[in-house]
Amino acid sequence: MEKELINDNFKLVDTSSLVDKVEGNLVALLQNRKLKVGDSIPKEIDLVETLGVSRTVVREALSRLKMMGLIESKKKKGAVITSPDLFGIMAKSMNPHILSQETLKEIFELRLVLEIGMADFLFKRITQDDITDLKEIVSNEPPAAQYHLFNIDHEIAFHGKLYEITGNDTLKKFQRLLLPVFDYVHKSGLLKKQAQLKTFVSHKGLVDILENGTPDDFRTGMRNHLENHFVRIFDLP
Amino acid sequence: MEKELINDNFKLVDTSSLVDKVEGNLVALLQNRKLKVGDSIPKEIDLVETLGVSRTVVREALSRLKMMGLIESKKKKGAVITSPDLFGIMAKSMNPHILSQETLKEIFELRLVLEIGMADFLFKRITQDDITDLKEIVSNEPPAAQYHLFNIDHEIAFHGKLYEITGNDTLKKFQRLLLPVFDYVHKSGLLKKQAQLKTFVSHKGLVDILENGTPDDFRTGMRNHLENHFVRIFDLP
DNA sequence: AATATTATTATGTATGACATAATAAAGGTA
DNA sequence: TACCTTTATTATGTCATACATAATAATATT
Numbered sequence: 001m002e003k004e005l006i007n008d009n010f011k012l013v014d015t016s017s018l019v020d021k022v023e024g025n026l027v028a029l030l031q032n033r034k035l036k037v038g039d040s041i042p043k044e045i046d047l048v049e050t051l052g053v054s055r056t057v058v059r060e061a062l063s064r065l066k067m068m069g070l071i072e073s074k075k076k077k078g079a080v081i082t083s084p085d086l087f088g089i090m091a092k093s094m095n096p097h098i099l100s101q102e103t104l105k106e107i108f109e110l111r112l113v114l115e116i117g118m119a120d121f122l123f124k125r126i127t128q129d130d131i132t133d134l135k136e137i138v139s140n141e142p143p144a145a146q147y148h149l150f151n152i153d154h155e156i157a158f159h160g161k162l163y164e165i166t167g168n169d170t171l172k173k174f175q176r177l178l179l180p181v182f183d184y185v186h187k188s189g190l191l192k193k194q195a196q197l198k199t200f201v202s203h204k205g206l207v208d209i210l211e212n213g214t215p216d217d218f219r220t221g222m223r224n225h226l227e228n229h230f231v232r233i234f235d236l237p
Numbered sequence: 238m239e240k241e242l243i244n245d246n247f248k249l250v251d252t253s254s255l256v257d258k259v260e261g262n263l264v265a266l267l268q269n270r271k272l273k274v275g276d277s278i279p280k281e282i283d284l285v286e287t288l289g290v291s292r293t294v295v296r297e298a299l300s301r302l303k304m305m306g307l308i309e310s311k312k313k314k315g316a317v318i319t320s321p322d323l324f325g326i327m328a329k330s331m332n333p334h335i336l337s338q339e340t341l342k343e344i345f346e347l348r349l350v351l352e353i354g355m356a357d358f359l360f361k362r363i364t365q366d367d368i369t370d371l372k373e374i375v376s377n378e379p380p381a382a383q384y385h386l387f388n389i390d391h392e393i394a395f396h397g398k399l400y401e402i403t404g405n406d407t408l409k410k411f412q413r414l415l416l417p418v419f420d421y422v423h424k425s426g427l428l429k430k431q432a433q434l435k436t437f438v439s440h441k442g443l444v445d446i447l448e449n450g451t452p453d454d455f456r457t458g459m460r461n462h463l464e465n466h467f468v469r470i471f472d473l474p
Numbered sequence: 475a476a477t478a479t480t481a482t483t484a485t486g487t488a489t490g491a492c493a494t495a496a497t498a499a500a501g502g503t504a
Numbered sequence: 505t506a507c508c509t510t511t512a513t514t515a516t517g518t519c520a521t522a523c524a525t526a527a528t529a530a531t532a533t534t
Contacts, residue, residue: 019300019519031332041486054519056293059485060300063256065522067301068330075485083337084330093305093321095268100320101410106407109358113408117354120467121346121461171350219456223357230357254486280515291488296516312516313496 018053024060025051030070030081040080041071061155087173094177096184098201104188107181114171115159116222121166126210130165134207137161141203152183177186177193255290259298262288267307267318277317278308324410331414333421341425344418349466351408352396353459354451358403363447367402371444374398378440389423395440437461 016024030043042050047058062079065071069084096104137157156179163175201224209221223230253261266278279287284295299316302308306321333341351423373393393416400412438461460467 019517023304027329030335033334035334037335038288045484048278056518056520059307062485063297064301064304067260067304068326070330070335073485074527075525076483076529078484081335083335086327086330086336089305089325089326089330092264093307093323093326095307097272098267098274098307098320099323103320103323103407106405109403109405110408110411113358114352115352115354116356116456117350117352119353121350125422136258166346168343168346170340171347174347176435215460216453216457220453223452256486282515286486293489299516310516311496312494313498313514316514 017059019060019064022047022051022057023064024054026061026065027070030065035081037083041079043078057221068169084195091177094180096181096188099181104181104185107146107178108185108229111178111182112226114175115162115226116219118162118166118171119218119222121168122162122218123215124167125167130161131207131211134158134210138203138207152186158214200227212236253326255294255302256297259288259290259294260286260301263298263302263356264307267302272318274320276320277315280315319402323407324414330415331417333418336418341418341422344415345466348412348415348419349463352399352463353397353456355403355408356459357457358405359399359447359455360452363402364405364465368444368448369439371395371398371447375440375444389420437464 026041029035035041037152042064044055046059047062048055051058062073066073066079069082071079072082073079091211099107137154139158141154160175161170166172201221203225204223206218206225211219213221263278272278277378279296281292281299285292288295297310299310303310303316305326306319308316310316370376374391378391378393397412398410403409415436438458440462443455443458443462446454450458
């Protein structure tokens with residue numbers, strides 16, 4: 001409430017640096033629909049003249065775009081627009097230790113959403129080889145006595161295979177990106193309540209559904225399989 | 238095959254610049270678990286001495302970290318570690334015009350995954366006010382005759398509200414990030430087959446389920462609601 | 475005409491200088 | 505002593521210049 005009062009009466013001062021501003025200009029330039037992959041952007045010197053800032057500032061801004069994968073620069077040739085790897089960038093900042101608890105929890109929730117929602121793509125694209133692979137993974141499931149030791153690896157193997165089967169590389173990359181967070185959340189004690197050892201639908205059960213059931217069956221089965229996680233999530237304040 | 242042959246026999250030369258290397262060092266430094274939000278990182282001059290490069294290079298690398306929201310720097314005080322906004326960074330590179338067709342299609346698929354998978358969180362967190370809002374939105378649905386004109390806005394209003402109800406801000410941000418892509422894919426002709434006007438489960442039907450049904454009902458309902466999109470996706474080569 | 479050599483050009487790196495803002499230190503006044 | 509003002513000090517922010525490097529274009533050589 002106070003904040004709004006302030007915002008209503010004062011315009012918030014622009015604390016951004018020159019580099020920030022130039023970066024904004026350049027990103028806007030790229031998002032101008034006339035430009036597409038392979039097109040070249042103005043030379044540093046031209047930008048210096050056009051924008052009225054030093055080459056240092058221009059280069060720092062360009063350096064940022066390079067890091068995002070928006071441009072690539074070659075000596076003598078200048079810089080050209082490239083198609084960025086969306087998740088490559090994010091991976092660099094995906095550090096569980098510096099994300100807020102709330103964000104960590106939300107990312108964990110995201111996993112549950114993805115794995116339940118992916119059913120139709122699994123059924124559409126799964127092959128006999130995939131089934132064989134899944135059965136192989138399931139057969140290597142650690143015995144209950146040691147499950148708490150090896151289940152993380154096993155979980156990753158099984159659920160990772162599912163992402164792979166979807167044939168959606170973006171989804172797969174997204175999962176790889178979130179993996180460290182899943183791992184961290186498991187170990188962090190953020191989800192206080194200990195997971196019950198009982199699983200409602202086992203990995204084997206899920207494979208059976210993939211082989212003989214329907215997407216709707218799978219969604220229900222996966223929801224049950226993840227019940228422990230849901231319980232712990234819903235238990236949070 | 239050729240590529241693999243090359244990779245097997247030659248080590249690929251390191252084309253990265255000094256800035257790339259220093260950036261890598263710094264990211265690694267931040268991911269060192271001992272460091273957490275609020276901790277300060279070495280001064281530019283110290284980095285210059287430690288790494289044996291010029292201040293120009295160090296500053297460019299730091300500038301990249303700033304853009305990612307990994308650090309913030311204050312004059313005299315130096316730079317401190319901050320908690321990044323994961324999707325803020327991605328938003329800058331989310332330009333449908335320079336993403337590959339394959340990636341665009343995959344992002345569109347991601348939407349379908351999310352909206353079917355979010356059911357449990359909807360039911361857990363929906364309030365009476367949300368139901369009222371949804372009914373309001375549904376009541377403003379454009380008549381069938383004009384549906385093709387206004388349905389994008391209406392679709393965004395309805396489905397956007399669903400993301401909001403999940404209470405998962407990360408999910409919501411993710412959707413906002415993907416919105417331009419959804420829009421672009423709709424208009425791009427990437428999904429050639431015209432959507433059939435018939436919807437299997439209407440927005441109103443979904444609201445009914447949210448009010449009186451179960452998460453399983455909703456997943457099935459939403460899957461049906463999105464049938465047209467699935468058909469078009471599965472039709473692609 | 476094909477090849478070798480030499481400019482030319484734009485990016486990559488290094489250095490020095492000064493501006494700016496935040497903090498710390500020093501000094502002065504009650 | 506306590507408080508306030510003024511003055512260093514420090515680390516980042518910006519600018520200017522010089523040179524290195526690699527890719528291309530232009531020229532010369534055979």
